[in-house]
Amino acid sequence: MSSIFITALIAENVILNKFLGICSFLGTSNKEKNALSMGICTSFVVLSSTLLTYLINKYILIPTDSTYLQTITFILVIASFVQVNELIMKRYFKDIYKSLGIYLPLITTNCAVFGIILTNIKMNYNLLESMINSLGSTLGFVLVLYIFSLLREKLETNNIIKSFKGIPIALITAGIMALIFARI
Amino acid sequence: MKIFKYLFKENPVFVLVLGLCSTLAVTTTFEKSYMMGLVVMIILILSNLIVSLIRKYVNNEIRIPVYIIIISTLVTIIEIFLSRYSKPLYDSFGIYLPLVVVNCIILGRALSYASKHKVINSLKDALKCGIGYLVAISIIGLLREVLGNGTLTLMNDISSLTGYKEVIRIFNGNIFPNKLFLTSGGAFILLGIIIGFINSIKKGKEV
Numbered sequence: 001m002s003s004i005f006i007t008a009l010i011a012e013n014v015i016l017n018k019f020l021g022i023c024s025f026l027g028t029s030n031k032e033k034n035a036l037s038m039g040i041c042t043s044f045v046v047l048s049s050t051l052l053t054y055l056i057n058k059y060i061l062i063p064t065d066s067t068y069l070q071t072i073t074f075i076l077v078i079a080s081f082v083q084v085n086e087l088i089m090k091r092y093f094k095d096i097y098k099s100l101g102i103y104l105p106l107i108t109t110n111c112a113v114f115g116i117i118l119t120n121i122k123m124n125y126n127l128l129e130s131m132i133n134s135l136g137s138t139l140g141f142v143l144v145l146y147i148f149s150l151l152r153e154k155l156e157t158n159n160i161i162k163s164f165k166g167i168p169i170a171l172i173t174a175g176i177m178a179l180i181f182a183r184i
Numbered sequence: 185m186k187i188f189k190y191l192f193k194e195n196p197v198f199v200l201v202l203g204l205c206s207t208l209a210v211t212t213t214f215e216k217s218y219m220m221g222l223v224v225m226i227i228l229i230l231s232n233l234i235v236s237l238i239r240k241y242v243n244n245e246i247r248i249p250v251y252i253i254i255i256s257t258l259v260t261i262i263e264i265f266l267s268r269y270s271k272p273l274y275d276s277f278g279i280y281l282p283l284v285v286v287n288c289i290i291l292g293r294a295l296s297y298a299s300k301h302k303v304i305n306s307l308k309d310a311l312k313c314g315i316g317y318l319v320a321i322s323i324i325g326l327l328r329e330v331l332g333n334g335t336l337t338l339m340n341d342i343s344s345l346t347g348y349k350e351v352i353r354i355f356n357g358n359i360f361p362n363k364l365f366l367t368s369g370g371a372f373i374l375l376g377i378i379i380g381f382i383n384s385i386k387k388g389k390e391v
Binding site: 008017019020021022023025031053057068069070071072075076077105108109110114115118119122161162163164167169170171172174175176177178179182 | 291353387
């Protein structure tokens with residue numbers, strides 16, 4: 001159990017090892033505070049979708065021999081939970097909802113969410129293992145997003161060759177982080 | 185010259201930095217890279233075609249779910265086709281084949297271009313972006329495999345489909361390939377260097 005968690009958190013980190021969710025990694029990780037609240041919203045969507053997709057896969061898709069429908073069903077489940085998340089945020093956490101704004105619906109197209117759920121199914125995890133893998137993966141996602149938002153401030157003020165400013169140096173930094181994470 | 189402009193000045197991967205998940209994940213061999221490029225190109229063309237055909241009937245409020253369903257249907261068709269006719273390739277893509285659904289390039293083109301333009305123009309746009317993506321992912325795959333493994337896989341996983349198999353050895357024992365380029369860290373660093381290099385060429389031209 002704990003080995004699944006640690007692997008998902010560090011050695012097979014979603015961003016650095018599986019290359020999932022790089023868009024949000026490069027795009028929205030400018031502010032530390034946004035990185036954290038975005039992470040919490042993403043974890044909500046991932047954990048609830050993990051539960052529902054597991055049940056759908058086990059009790060509907062496999063018995064009816066229609067596993068080829070996995071892609072469509074899973075993406076619909078994720079999209080509905082993103083809507084639920086948006087409604088909750090709108091109602092109870094108005095301030096955060098305003099500051100995240102257009103990024104919330106984009107969780108649907110965040111590769112990390114869909115990727116974690118697909119990994120659970122491909123690895124044939126049972127319900128408990130799936131939930132642990134999802135939790136570890138999302139925590140790893142938030143962890144890397146947070147560390148990177150701190151590094152990013154430093155990168156912007158440092159003196160870097162002009163053509164490497166911005167995305168190229170961000171990618172190279174991510175590469176070095178990936179090498180460190182793989183060796184921990 | 186116009187081709188160069190499409191390929192390097194407006195490239196979806198190198199300039200707009202979209203769709204990086206698959207670009208970095210499947211590029212460990214050249215074959216997987218160009219096959220992923222082709223898959224994305226085919227889906228991009230079909231989804232732009234369909235989205236453009238139905239653009240007058242889709243309400244603005246529900247267009248994202250509608251487009252996602254169209255794209256995931258297309259991806260499912262490709263998945264069934266590959267798992268039936270080319271199992272080795274299907275297995276080596278793993279989770280990254282269904283992940284084409286959430287590739288930012290495809291949904292991005294559907295939302296920002298195909299939903300507002302005529303069918304012919306949308307097809308042209310899809311072809312332009314698709315070729316840009318194919319070239320970019322092939323370049324990354326070529327560099328990673330040659331530098332990291334010392335080989336160049338032209339056709340191996342899909343050989344049951346085409347009946348042709350070719351893996352070239354580039355370095356014959358005198359130069360040792362560096363496994364760094366096959367790891368995930370190496371992929372990030374390589375892409376960063378390529379984008380920086382393209383930036384510096386563009387800056388040089390402007391001066």
